[in-house]
Amino acid sequence: MPSINSRIARITAALVEPYRDLHAHPELSFAEHRTAAIIARRAKALGYEVTEGVGGTGVVARLVNGPGPLVLLRADMDALPVREQTGLSYSSTATDPDSGEPTMHACGHDMHIVCLLGTLDALAAARDQWSGTVLGVFQPAEETGHGARAMVDDGLFERFGTPEIVLAQHVLPIPVGTVATRAGALLSANDSLRITLHGRGGHSSRPETTIDPIIMAAATVLRLQTIVSREIAAADQVVLTIGTLHAGTKDNIIADEAQLGLSIRTYSPELRDRVLAAVRRIVHAEADAAGADRPPTIETLTRLPITFNDAAALDKTRAALRDALGAEQVLEMAAFPASEDVGNLAEAAGAPLSFWFFGGADPAKVAAAQERGTVDQDIPMNHSPYFAPLAEPTINCGITAFTAAAVAWLDPSRTGDVSTSPRQA
Ligand code: ZN
Numbered sequence: 036m037p038s039i040n041s042r043i044a045r046i047t048a049a050l051v052e053p054y055r056d057l058h059a060h061p062e063l064s065f066a067e068h069r070t071a072a073i074i075a076r077r078a079k080a081l082g083y084e085v086t087e088g089v090g091g092t093g094v095v096a097r098l099v100n101g102p103g104p105l106v107l108l109r110a111d112m113d114a115l116p117v118r119e120q121t122g123l124s125y126s127s128t129a130t131d132p133d134s135g136e137p138t139m140h141a142c143g144h145d146m147h148i149v150c151l152l153g154t155l156d157a158l159a160a161a162r163d164q165w166s167g168t169v170l171g172v173f174q175p176a177e178e179t180g181h182g183a184r185a186m187v188d189d190g191l192f193e194r195f196g197t198p199e200i201v202l203a204q205h206v207l208p209i210p211v212g213t214v215a216t217r218a219g220a221l222l223s224a225n226d227s228l229r230i231t232l233h234g235r236g237g238h239s240s241r242p243e244t245t246i247d248p249i250i251m252a253a254a255t256v257l258r259l260q261t262i263v264s265r266e267i268a269a270a271d272q273v274v275l276t277i278g279t280l281h282a283g284t285k286d287n288i289i290a291d292e293a294q295l296g297l298s299i300r301t302y303s304p305e306l307r308d309r310v311l312a313a314v315r316r317i318v319h320a321e322a323d324a325a326g327a328d329r330p331p332t333i334e335t336l337t338r339l340p341i342t343f344n345d346a347a348a349l350d351k352t353r354a355a356l357r358d359a360l361g362a363e364q365v366l367e368m369a370a371f372p373a374s375e376d377v378g379n380l381a382e383a384a385g386a387p388l389s390f391w392f393f394g395g396a397d398p399a400k401v402a403a404a405q406e407r408g409t410v411d412q413d414i415p416m417n418h419s420p421y422f423a424p425l426a427e428p429t430i431n432c433g434i435t436a437f438t439a440a441a442v443a444w445l446d447p448s449r450t451g452d453v454s455t456s457p458r459q460a
């Protein structure tokens with residue numbers, strides 16, 4: 036694809052300023068109004084049919100270019116309630132108009148947006164080299180886990196077609212120019228639960244007349260930690276974190292209730308069911324042990340699926356990434372205990388997913404930190420107020436990777452059978 040590759044450098048240079056602008060104007064989940072308007076205007080200018088307001092603030096950009104497969108390329112758009120501390124000249128000083136909270140593109144979704152815009156540009160310019168339909172999906176609210184589902188529920192596939200493949204990428208502080216992925220479970224499922232333990236409040240001097248939810252919560256917190264340590268095999272990976280614990284208003288009052296916020300990461304449906312059942316069992320048993328009048332309330336706040344790369348599809352996608360970036364730049368990685376909602380798109384479409392990470396960090400800084408053994412301290416991770424991908428080289432790699440993967444799936448010379456593809460790794 037020489038003509039595509041030579042164009043990407045020019046496309047990248049023209050996207051650095053829009054990237055800085057998006058970075059300086061982050062918007063929280065389902066509030067991506069300015070962001071969506073910019074995307075829609077740019078995608079229209081590239082010749083795409085653009086539909087706004089899909090699943091709230093989502094934007095769909097479609098380009099039909101003859102017969103052939105429909106390839107879905109997804110980018111998320113939302114930012115996080117973080118006060119930016121990168122010191123970049125284009126740092127965010129924005130706040131959310133509703134909550135007043137500071138906002139920052141601390142997960143790099145601004146990078147995903149410009150990489151997909153650049154990819155749509157490169158694909159439109161190379162229409163003579165592929166056949167099929169490109170569906171650019173700019174998804175809201177990834178960080179809350181609701182955006183992909185909202186787009187599906189708003190008729191994404193009925194209105195725009197069902198894809199043969201879902202392609203998506205995420206920036207990570209690995210060396211710029213590299214991509215990393217794995218077949219099978221790449222990212223964990225995440226279940227966020229809110230558990231309310233119902234006690235009976237009263238005066239701090241008369242505990243015998245109360246059922247103290249703080250004691251119930253303390254016992255529950257400790258017992259929940261035995262799920263991973265005592266009920267899960269050493270070879271299986273599960274993370275159970277109690278991220279919030281709230282109870283009480285004043286030292287001389289025994290509270291009425293206590294609330295726990297749990298985040299549970301698992302890599303298989305079987306383990307997920309087992310852990311959730313154990314949580315229910317323990318929470319109910321501790322309430323019984325405390326003599327609670329009412330059983331606890333367990334609510335699911337978000338449920339993110341496992342991000343699962345279909346092995347045969349990933350072989351095909353990875354071969355394209357190797358061709359475009361160089362085989363040594365395409366890294367194999369271990370399963371990662373973060374979560375994504377892109378799996379909801381693939382699952383609802385009944386299509387395989389190819390998901391990979393692409394690097395945004397200065398390779399020299401990563402190498403020096405590796406030498407010192409201080410990568411965790413010195414290389415800011417996604418969601419950190421210091422997270423700051425390099426602009427131009429990261430955009431370039433993101434567009435190169437996304438375009439190559441898309442063309443591989445759109446390629447009119449494709450055999451239609453992944454297992455017999457001559458490009459299989
Ligand atoms: Zn994130």
Ligand code: ZN
Pocket residue numbers: 142143144177205
């Ligand atoms: Zn993210």
